[in-house]
Amino acid sequence: MKHPDDSGTAHGGSDAGSDRPAATATPEPPSPAVSFAGAGLPAEVLRTLTRLGVREPFPIQAATLPDALRGRDVLGRGRTGSGKTLAFGLPLLTRTAGRRAEPKQPHALVLVPTRELAEQVTEALTPYAEALRLRMATVVGGLSIGRQIAALRQGAEVVVATPGRLHDLIERKACRLGRVRITVLDEADQMCDLGFLPQVVDALDQVHPEGQRMLFSATLDGDVDQLVSGYLRDPVVHSVDLSAGAVTTMEHHVLVVHGPDRYAVTTEIAARDGRVLLFLDTKHAVDQLTRHLRASGVRAGALHSGKSQPQRTGTLAQFKDGRITALVATNVAARGLHVDDLDLVVNVDPPTDTKDYVHRAGRTARAGESGSVVTLVLSGQRREVSRMMADAGIEATVTKVRSGEAELSRITGAKAPSGTPLDGSAAPRPKNTNAPFRGLGTSKGAAKGTSRGAGGTSRKAGEARRLAEARKAAAVRRNNG
Structure with missing residues (x-):
């Protein structure tokens, strides 16, 4: 196979040179391909x-x-979920095919912000790389750096990396x-948000100056604009599916909950039939x-940056194959997580900005499927959340709910958990200094005659019941005596 670079022409069709001019958008790109075959992909890739x-x-x-x-x-x-991985991956693999990398010297680089996204990109591209006889290596933190050094030493044409681990390997001269003649920055805005801009710039300064660069991002402001203007030469701009909130197959709900009832509502949603992804703000x-x-009988798993990479990989695998039905996560799962047929995302803690909301929501309604995004709010949070969603261009249905109610089940599929602990321990009482916890699965009907928010039965009612039982027992003893 003749490689596209064999003519000696620099990528992009402009004059070659190490001084790359500032980026300018091409307003009218060529007509998009209507099929993969029409795009000119190799037969191996098409098969x-x-x-x-x-x-x-x-x-x-x-388009791209x-x-x-x-x-x-x-x-x-x-x-996210719009198909960007194949959009950059298939051209990258096609244009790299036919080359053989020497040890430690890859020909193509994909930079991503998280380990999960790195593994997902590698998994998605591996079948096509194998068809083109290309070797791939994934280098991320949290896994053995020795094995990654060995993989690079054996030779890999394509490297998928997180910026921090790549920087470590470069420092070690591994x-x-x-x-590298093709460089991709995927989810560039998140890399900048996570503080990886210095490592990204360092990598871009080291790749071949005449190489092709592709940058994919949800936003193009701030640091991302700096990358575009500094490192992309006369880029063609394609904007497609800009907002997860614009997906017509996605429903958005704001559920207003009473503080003491929040955990019960969350638990009943997690106990639904089918998988659910729940977002919270902190690892704790x-x-x-x-x-x-888990102590309430829900097959749940935790995902956050405090877990080791093998733990994170294992938890994701169990969620994808159904062994775990409720994945509880921080924003580490807001990007780079693709699960087929995931139809419900729940913001247990409301996101702080529109970008977080859009990316959390993007875990559902992927690839044309339908899905719902539910955000739990206390009454005092309604105004702030409404403003955030309006900024994102999202119209949500607002509903007041309580645990055990039919309306909660209609919207989310919530149901009472089994109550059978999965790990042999009783359900821990959540620490909540602002309001007491009603108790799992407690509906308004079940709590009838008790004071709200007191764990199911008020203290006074409990004391009265115990006193009545003691009097009854004393009367029985007198009659028997």
Whole structure:
């Protein structure tokens, strides 16, 4: 196979040189490909697409494939779940095919913000890489750096990496980027948000100066704009599926809950039939809720940055194959997590900004499927959450709910948990200094005659019951005596 670079022409069609001019958007890109075959992909790739049941390109793929295959710098904007991985991955693999990497010197680089996204990209591209006889290596933190050094030493044409671990490998002289002619920045805005901009810039300064660069991001402001203007040459801009909230198959609900009832509502949602992804703000809160759910009979698993990579990988695998039905996570799962047929995402803690909301929501209604996003709010949070969702262009249905009610079940599929502990321990009482916990599965009907928010039965009612039972027992003893 003749490689597209064999003509000696620099990628992008402009004059070669190490001084890259500032990026300018091309207003009218070529007509998008209407099929994978029409895009000019190799026969090996087309056969693999057919074998995997991938028949028609998604909009972002149809829009970017022609330009990316020609070697143009591409700036893509699209929500997560819109098909960006194949949009950049198929051109990257096609244009790298036919080359053989020397030890420690890859020819193509994909930079991503999280370990989960790195593994997902590698998993998605591996069948096509194998069809083209390309070797891939994934380098991320949390896994053995020795094994990653060994993989690079054996030779890998394509490297998928997180910026921090790649920087470590470069510092150890285990990886050199001078022969990288295709560089992809996926989820560039999150890499900048996580503080990886210095490592990203360092990597871009080391790759081949005449190489092709593709940047995909949900937003193009701040640090991302700096990357675009500094490192992309005359990029073709494609904006597709900008907001998860704009997906017509996605429903948005704001459920107003009473403070003491929040945990009970959450638990009943988690106990639904089918999988659910629940987001909380902190690692501690994730662990606490996961323990509570498992002790209540819900097959729950925790995912956050405090877990080791093998733990995170194992938990995700169990969630995908159904052994875990409720995944409790921090924002580490807001990007790079693809689960087929995930139809419900719950913000137990409301997101703090529109970007977080959009990416959390993007875990459902992927690839044309339907799904719902539910945000639990206390009455005092309604105004702030409404403002945030309005800024995101999202119209949500607002409903007041309590645990055990039919309306909660209608919206989320909530049901009472089995109550049988999965780990041999009783359900821990959640620590909540602001309001007492009503108790799991306690509906208004079940709590009839008791004071609200007091764990099911008020203290006075309990004392009266115990006194009545003591008097009855004394009367029985007198009659028997």
